[in-house]
Amino acid sequence: KYDVVESYRMKDADYAIVGMGTVIDTAEATVDWIRDNLGVKVGAVHVTCFRPFPGPEIVAALKNVRTFSVVERMDNPMAQSNPLTREIKAAFADAMIGREGYPYIERIPQVYSGSVGLGSRDVRPGDIIAITRNMQAEDGLPYFVTGIKHPVALTVKEDPDIRPSGAFSMRGHSVGGFGSVTTNKIIATIAGDVFDKKVQAYPKYGSEKKGLPTTYYLTVADGRIRTHSELNFVEFVPVNDANAFLYGNPLKGLQPGGTVFINTPKTTPEEVWLNVPPQAKKIIRENNIRVMALDAAKIAREESPIPDLEVRMQGVVLLGVFLKVTPFAEEAGLTDEEVLAGVEKAVRKYFGKRGEAVVQANLRAIQRGYNEVFTLPEECLASDMTNPVLDPRADVQLFI
Structure with missing residues (x-):
């Protein structure tokens, strides 16, 4: 059984990784490592349904964080933002103007967007850690990529073992x-x-x-x-x-x-x-x-x-x-x-x-x-x- 939006360790989170598919499995396991080893309150939000878009549920999951990064396995350079990022921004805009059915909010968290796993590349634990560090930085990149050489590629400093204990x-x-x-x-x-x-x-x-x-x-x-x-x-x-x-x-x-x-x-x-x-x-x-x-x-x-x-x-x-x-x-x-x-x-x-x-x-x-x-x-x-x-x-x- 799946909900249209599934939150992981979001109750006290200051930062969040948002995405769809298996990349969020890796994000969830890495979130545990980050909290245990870096002491950063980060969570993950898995969007399991794109149409009809679960705008109210996403706003409810993310409204209390400082910053969240939306990661997508694609890049549409001619668009305002990549598809999931664009929809989430619109959902927060609807909530801000008080559209019926949306949670009440007084502010919109800072929204970062990233292209990950391009060309079928892996999204590794080190990438998730780099995305979290980017959100913490004063000069963090609002748009970033991982896994490729690029002017806005994030630097991976560590890539830990996040397998289950005893694996x-x-x-x-x-x-x-x-x-x-x-x-x-x-x-x-x-x-x-x-x-x-x-x-x-x-x-x-x-x-x-x-x-x-x-x-x-x-x-x-x-x-x-x-x-x-x-x-x-x-x-x-x-x-x-x-x-x-x-x-x-x-x-x-x-x-x-x-x-x-x-x-x-x-x-x-x-x-x-x-x-x-x-x-x-x-x-x-x-x-x-x-x-x-x-x-x-x-x-x-x-x-x-x-x-x-x-x-x-x-x-x-x-x-x-x-x-x-x-x-x-x-x-x-x-x-x-x-x-x-x-x-x-x-x-x-x-x-x-x-x-x-x-x-x-x-x-x-x-x-x-x-x-x-x-x-x-x-x-x-x-x-x-x-x-x-x-x-x-x-x-x-x-x-x-």
């Missing part, structure tokens, strides 16, 4: 054609069912074709997950293709004590560690990161009911690894047998209509991922052994 997040690195999006959906659905948690899963990719890098994100938590952006704080990073270390830093944002999983045909800890680049080794040691490995491709080949599913079956193996890594089984006091029993129930729910052979193949793949993944021992991580790695981007000149 467990994953950022996976894969390549197009490996079924990463489907993998993420399966892991989210089954992990949510097994542990009775709230889940959020989404991919990041463009118009790439098979073979190019893709990234996918997953968060599991007890509480409502209100962030809608790329994750900068994660506890688990599966690397489906070890070449990810050559094209970036897949360990970025992995929290101290977190886990990285490497999908590799190497079968011993020493062989796996040899192929980790020196810079990644340094990060792993400094942050006490656990390294796990398994040949998921081999298991997928052996368990896939048909050859066409071999590549995508690697993601099902990853589900077994994910279940092994997460702390939820231990927190709930579940044994391995109880976890796998819950997995079977969820797998039958997800794949049951495709027949018993498919169900059994997926169950075997998950169980093997859960049981066969191995952890690199500390003495292995302490060594500096490294294989020479050919960077495909390097300019190699051959001579005789």
Whole structure:
């Protein structure tokens, strides 16, 4: 059930963020952080209905604040203001002249307007904090943008972790054609069912074709997950293709004590560690990161009911690894047998209509991922052994 206007922590607010859609989910979670860490009385107002426009309800929600910022995922430079901002200004004008049905007001709060999330960019917690600081400033910008380079772009000074307490997040690195999006959906659905948690899963990719890098994100938590952006704080990073270390830093944002999983045909800890680049080794040691490995491709080949599913079956193996890594089984006091029993129930729910052979193949793949993944021992991580790695981007000149 939704109201046409929903207020969050507005009873004592001096400032407010106003908008529509998921940007206000992020704003609400950031409001909590701002109040707890900066001591600023800020709230959020979510407009869930644009027509008929809920003018009286918006005025009632905002009439007592000093300043509010209306954020919209667009810019109409030829208009008086962007659409939602324009409607809210009109609503306050109607209230000021005493139009019937509107709350009585003696003043109109200062109204700021901003364009956020342009070009499908994320609206991050840091953006919400910057918008709040802009409202507090004596020389705050009445119109601003976030997330792009622009003369009126706000500067982001901090971008905190606003996930629910106890959340467990994953950022996976894969390549197009490996079924990463489907993998993420399966892991989210089954992990949510097994542990009775709230889940959020989404991919990041463009118009790439098979073979190019893709990234996918997953968060599991007890509480409502209100962030809608790329994750900068994660506890688990599966690397489906070890070449990810050559094209970036897949360990970025992995929290101290977190886990990285490497999908590799190497079968011993020493062989796996040899192929980790020196810079990644340094990060792993400094942050006490656990390294796990398994040949998921081999298991997928052996368990896939048909050859066409071999590549995508690697993601099902990853589900077994994910279940092994997460702390939820231990927190709930579940044994391995109880976890796998819950997995079977969820797998039958997800794949049951495709027949018993498919169900059994997926169950075997998950169980093997859960049981066969191995952890690199500390003495292995302490060594500096490294294989020479050919960077495909390097300019190699051959001579005789």
